[in-house]
Amino acid sequence: MPKTLKIATFNINGVRARLSRLLEWLEEAKPDVVCLQELKAPAESFPEGAIRDAGYGAIWHGQKSWNGVAILARGELPIERRRVLPGDPEDVHSRYIEADVRGLVVGCLYLPNGNPAPGPKFDYKLRWFDRLHAHAGDLLKSRAPVVLAGDYNVMPTDLDVYAPERWRDDALFRPEVRDAYANLLAQGWTDALRTMHPGERIYTFWDYFRNAFARNAGLRIDHLLLSPALAPALRAAGVDCHARAKEKPSDHAPTWVTLTV
DNA sequence: ATGCCTATTATTAATAGA
DSSP: OEEEEEEEEEEOOOOTEEEEEEHHHHHOOOOEEEEOOOOOOOOSSHHHHHHHHHTTTEEEEEEEOSSSSEEETTTTTTTTEESOOOTTOOOOOEEEEEEEEETTEEEEOOOOOOOOSSSSSHHHHHHHHHHHHHHHHHHHHHHHHHHEEEEOOOOOOOGBBHHHHHHTTTTTTTTTHHHHHHHHTTTTTTEEEHHHHHHOOSSSSSGGGGGGTTTEEEEEEEEEEEEETTTTGEEEEEEOGGGGGGSSOSSOOOOEEEEEO
């Protein structure tokens, strides 16, 4: 019997400061699976109880002050597959977690920002992208239904930026990172939002500065990539922009797909 | 070229974000 699954990614920008925003969005949007980024909390401070009371099982990889990723599943506990992106034992940032959930493999990622570019942070971003490319290739070889969802910190094309010229030299838009994203897609991944809405201006992030949300000065940097096994199941995709208009919001909005599996 | 705004951490200023 086919059923519909709603999978979302949401850079929460502080899971403690944003807990009420998260809970009200879960209640309203009722996603089946949620990938969270930027928990900005050590593991022991993750609000597991409140999230469980909202009906979601969770696994998370926390870190003091920065980064941090989690996977939530409605009515069940995601089965963790890994909590590190392979390829660099020296990398201690909590930026990747992966689980089996609802018959899918779900990878939740928070790609490094990379500014200022050029520089060591940009180099780290490019190396992280290389490691993601390698791991994503391994996932494809398994032929499993996979979703790679998260904050990629990349605007793939000019259509994904409110003012492309102002962002040319930024670590989120430089040719190196756009090429890296294109090379990832070329493995066979489907960018769900862009596939469902070709030619449309869609943003997932608006700066806190300069009244950016009211001016719709946004960026599309949160992406859901579907493996070939899963791409035919894609039914709808969107961004819950209204969440960005609330009191004390994250600077990102929840971004989601529905799949018939 | 830089600040704007925000969360976190450590003590009212620094850091990182994008």
